[in-house]
Amino acid sequence: MSAARLARGSRAALLLAFGAALARGAEPAAPAYELTPYALPTESKFEVSGIALLPDGRAALTLRKGEIWILENPLEDPARARFSRFATGLHEPLGLTWRDGALYTAQRSEVTRIADRDGDGVADLYETAAKGWGLSGNYHEYAYGPVFDHEGNLWVTLNVTIGAPAKIDGHRPAGPLWRGWAMRQAPGGELLPVAAGFRSPFGLGVNLAGDVFATDQQGNWWGTCPLIHVRPGKFYGHADSIPETRRPESLVRDPGPLPAGLTMVEAAARIPGFALPAVWFPYAKMGQSTTGIVCDRTGGAFGPFAGQLFVGDFTLAQVNRVFLEQVDGEYQGACFPFQEQLQSAVLQMAFLGDGSMILGESNRGWNSLGSRSFGLERLRWTGKVPFEIQRMEATPDGFRLTFTEPLAGEAVVTPALFTLSSYTYLYRQNYGSPETDPRPVTVEAVAVASDRRSVTLRCGGQRPGHVHELAVGDLRSAGGQPLRHARAYYTLNRIPGRAR
Amino acid sequence: MVPVRVVRALLATFGCGLAAVPAAGSPVVAGFERFHRAAPAAAPEGGLLLLGELNCVACHRLPGAEGLPPRPAPLLGDVGARLDPAALAAFLAHPAEFKPGTLMPRTTLAAAEVSALAAYLGTLGRPRPEPELPAGSVEAGRRLYHAVGCVACHAADPSLALPVAAGEARPPEPLGVVPLALGARYDRAALVRFLIDPLAARPAGRMPDSHLTPAEAADVAAYLQRARGAPASTSAAAAVPTALVTEGRRLFTTRGCAACHGDPSPGPAAAAPPAAPALRADDAALARGCLAETPPPRAPDFGLDAAQRDAVRAALRRLAGDDSFLRPGAAGDVGRFLTRMNCHACHTRGGRGGVEPALQRFFTVSDATAEALGEMGNLPPVLDHVGRKLTREWWAKLLWEGGGEVRPYQVARMPAFGRAVSEPVLARWEEADRREPPVAIDVSGRQLHQRAGHGRLLLGTQDGGLGCITCHGLRERPAVGMSAIPLDAAARRLLPEYFKELLLNPQSVQPGTRMPPMFQGRPKANQEIEQLWTYLKEADQQLLPEGLLRGGEYELRPEQAGRTLVFRTFLQGAGLDAVAVGTPAGRHAAFDGREVRWALTWRGRFLDALTTWEERAMTPARPLGDAVTPLPGWTPFARAEAGAAEVPHRFRGHVTAADGTPTFRYEAGPLQVEDTLRPDPAGGGYLRVLRVRGGGPGWIFRGAAPGATPRPIAFDPAGEALLEEVLP
Secondary structure: OHHHHHHHHHHHHHHHHHHHHHHOOOOOOOOOEEEEEOOOOOOOOOOEEEEEEOOOOOEEEEEOOOEEEEEOOOOOOHHHOOEEEEEOOOOOOOOOEEEOOEEEEEOOOOEEEEEOOOOOOOOOEEEEEEOOOOOOOOOOOOEEEEEEOOOOOEEEEEOOOOOOOOOOOOOOOOOOOOOOOEEEEOOOOOEEEEEEOOOOOOOEEEOOOOOEEEEOOOEEOEOOEEEEEOOOOOEOOOHHHHHHHOOOOOOOOOOOOOOOOEEHHHHHHHOOOEOOOOEEEOOOOOOOOEEEEEEOOOOOOOOOOOOOEEEEEOOOOEEEEEEEEEEOOEEEEEEEEEEOOOOOOEEEEEEOOOOOEEEEEEOOOOOOOOOOOEEEEEEEEOOOOOOOEEEEEEEOOEEEEEEOOOEOOOOOOOHHHEEEEEEEOEEOOOEOOOOEEEEEEEEEEEEEOOOOOEEEEEEEOOOOOEEEEEEEOOOEEOOOOEOOOOEEEEEEOOOOOOOO | OOOHHHHHHHHHHOOOOOOOOOOOOOOOOHHHHHHOOOOHHHHHHHHHHHHHHOOHHHOOOOOOOOOOOOOOOOOOOOHHHHOOHHHHHHHHHOHHHHOOOOOOOEOOOOHHHHHHHHHHHHOOOOOOOOOOOOOOOHHHHHHHHHHOOHHHOOOOOHHHOOOOOOOOOOOOOOOOOOOOOOOOOOOHHHHHHHHHOHHHHOOOOOOOEOOOOHHHHHHHHHHHOOOOOOOOOOOOOOOOOHHHHHHHHHHHHHOOHHHHHOOOOOOOOOOOOOOOOOOOOOOOHHHOHHHOOOOOOOOOEOOOOHHHHHHHHHHHHHHHHOHHHHOOHHHHHHHHHHHHOOHHHOOEEOOEEOOOHHHHHHOOEOOHHHHHHOHHHHOOOOOOOHHHOEOHHHHHHHHHHOOOOOOOOEOOOOOEOOHHHHHHHHHHHHHHOOOOOOOOOOOOOOOOOOOHHHHHHHHOOOOOOOOHHHOOOEOOEOOOOOOOOOOOOHHHHEOHHHHHHHHHOHHHHOOOOOOOOOOOOOOOHHHHHHHHHHHHHOHHHOOOOOOOOOOOOOEEOHHHHOOOEEEEEEEOOOEEEEEEEEOOOOEEEEEEOOOOEEEEEEEOOOEEOHHHHHOOOOOOEOOOOEEEEEOOOOOOEEEOOOOOOOOOEEEEEEEEOOOOOEEEEEEEOOEEEEEEEEEOOOOOOEEEEEEEEOOOOOEEEOOOOOOOOOEEOOOOOOOOEEEEEEEO
16 A cells, blocks of 8 residues: 555656656756766755866765765766765865865865865864965855866966955954956966956866856856956956055056946957957856856867857856867867756866766855756766757858767858857946947858768858857758757857067 | 436426535536526526536537637546446446446447446446555545645535534535545555545546645545445456457447547447537527436437526527627636636635535634634635736646645645646736736846845844744744744745735735735835745745744753864854854864964853854854853963064864864974863863974973963974963
8 A cells, every 4th residue: 555655656746757858948858968867965055166076986076065976977877876975164165176185176265275184084184275365254255166277287266355344353454455366376376366356256167278267247347147267467357456456466467447338348459468368258148147267178078069168057057068279379269058058156166087977066145047046957968969050160260060960961151140249348447338330241151061061151251359249040960950049158268360 | 227318307397406415316517516507697607607517519519619728638548457347337227326326428328238338338447456555544545635635626525514503594505516535445455546646547637636645645545435344355257258359449439438538449440320410509409418307319418407407508509699608808718717726625716616605614723723714714715816826836836746835833724626627827926916007126136135044034033023933834844833834845835926015015915914024015015025035935044033043042052962163154153253162071172263362261151153054243252151261362382592582373174083182283382282171081171182383492382271380392303392281
């Protein structure tokens, strides 16, 4: 008799699961990616803010409340995930990296190296690995990271102060705070401020070449969310960090008085040291609040995007994809939607040993799409190739689109299938910016490669420095699939072969 | 026993055809008794109900009425486990005598045929012992029977009738009481099984699943079988001749049983009987066959009384002339469903139905504070607007999955009726209750104002809160005032448009509700309702609203942890890079990682982590205990030379011992220091131990104890020194 109850229960569970899958808009047949939430311990809120893969395949997770947990069996059924608490008492860690036998996380006031010296599975070493910025007690003074570049330099980014400092006894202000800066520490060296003009640079990541990238948030001075190639000496636009540029140790030149009424393109031309982002994420179309960055180092185990970057989004609870190329030695490229309808704000992603992506989520304090306040999910490639625009490259006279699958043999590819326009943003203290100075870009001719995997667009009216928004009409793969995402946004800082 | 037919003839003779109660021996369809028997004007509707409930369309074709839903008859695959062959034979021979009110018609069967059918049915499932079956208590069963809602359809125990004072009107007897006839005859184990999962044998859902646990089912079974002397004994089945069983199986098909019950046996079935005539509406047809006052031998005899016959005739006449009769619109379809399934035994919709006055006293609340809800507390909810109220997820829970009850104070249970009979009506329900124009609410979570934190403040009892949690509990925290529906499932259960409609004007949506119109006149009501929704959809993961949070809920208690706790936060008295150290001995301290010194000691309670763990604003924590003592603001090491500059101290973190005690590491110029502060085992204060390496001549130590004066450090030849001080 209890069997009858049980049977009914499991039937209900199946139906629920099915209903949930439908509600989340899962593709009905043979999806390319399978999204599964992990069942989480109840002792701590799994507001996952940092993820690091350990050499043995386990995954370490920071929680915003100040703990590190180990996911012992990340590749098994997420419904049967096992977790153990590794470290406690940290102050809002927002990032996690494994390096040389220890975990590194940025707390509010320092980067801490955490290890288990006696092998009992619980951390007993909390060593200050990098320190050298200040706090006023304002809650927005987050520290993000760290990541290590290929030279072993440690990088961390610092949120600006937004609002009043906290009134706190026992705090004696001293020295520069370096809020809104990216900091770098060479092996054995000191943590030094190297780049300025950030606002809320949550995401930090390193691409295959070892270059460091950061994301930032739309807000004042940022018309929309950017992906920034972080380089010493550069100023990226947010004004709060300018006073520290006047200090003798600053690698960033004082940009001087900021002119009013400029577009980003004009600002880049007129403000000394000003650097444009490598990619803009047009607001609402490509997220509203960029977060973590992860480079696909799976060699294809996650699908046909090896080497590309994936970027999380807080408000829209999604993951976007970025293709980067270098033109005249500078990064630029395109962003594409990738995976929507995560259960909560995406903070961080990492790749597991089998090439699956693991995603940490928390929307506490703000708001996001989705049904949960926090969580952890796994996104696994099923092996079915999603039909996507794999790459969008700039050419001297247009763009080249490369697809993940050959186009259908019978497909007639005409210029009318491709709609392009360009715009930029205002550079101003106000919060955000509309798309500014929009103009159409003409697609004059298209040529399909003999392997039918790429299409070259000959265009007219491209403008350096502007976002070039592409919409693709009904185009089918040889397997008959429609494009999973038929949109792309190329930030054309430079047109190849043209002098700036 | 007086033969049924005689009784019926007598009743007819005395002109009791329109009596307010069914004639003995006639079928009891609760909805008919309640709404149609005494209302001749509603005869066609009542007749249509009977056509469905008596499953006329299982045998007859009803031209133009192909959409009339058949009523699934009991499944007989396990009937031999429930009734023994003797009982089966008695039932088959005189269904209405064996089971008063039964919907099963009597068919003319010879005694040999009855024996064969009973023998065959007796082989379908065998009584089986249930080793885990609880014994069951008659008294507990009586309580359950009258509490969980059985009495909405079945008779209450006469011994529980209320005494009525002289001159006081007794409430009218409930209508549509479905006689309980088989319970006493069932094998006990089979009855318990049946009560646990009635839909398994009776998929029609007219006997719904009240979610009884095995123990509860055993209790109710004991109550239902209380008059049966000896405990249930399942006698070993006597050997039954195979030929008899084979003949029974043949008869089951050829005599039409399978038309309603299906074929319970595997293997090829015998030929079905010729189809019954199509139902017609001419006067001659309406007076013969099953509808004849005395049905002919070959027709099944349902025992219809005059009112029932008249109603069926009226329905057939109406069907012949009015195409729309079977298509009454969405509201009509819902109404028919509610009558058919006898939902009205508990629920009111559009002023129709509801628990009969004589039965309302059996519907109670388990929580005294819910008395304040009045009838909304003890009686099942009114079903007005419910088609735009509930999500499909919740409909499924309520009607077939279980787990959909949200009123913990209400003792009666919402039973499950089964998916097959329930699901088809849902779309009609949604259509019937659709609101035009629809309420507009944005629940995307995408808008800036849609923060759960804002919703939390509205729910709470602090200044600026609406105090929703005064009546609505959450996460097993009872409401601080009276008990209304807890908020846990609100966002999964309610459609957001309904949620908003209700909050904007509670009385128009739920007349009689105790919910105050909190949002009337609030200029930001639209945004605030969306904020509430954001919170509610994540309610299981969110910080509880003020009023439900318990004091000290986030308090860190080293004495409970049994080890020293280290906790970094913004800490009043120790600054922005504070590392608080709480010991089970109740002697706590904080190290300032920026200024590189011990900053604070205190005693008693340690810290509350709430603001650190839950607040976006990250309000600095403060020592909870007493004897909060700031320590001197200097760094520990200095050069002895007069006028020497401060030696820069660099914080290097800490290591923890097995008991959790941290040893802080820092550098003071060339000195490498390990600095540990513990409760002093020899006294009530603290013992501070510093191990210093890399030293030489000319260093002084500046202690943190009150009145401590700088003292020279004597390093050994290896440049090491061990320093101690005691802090009070």
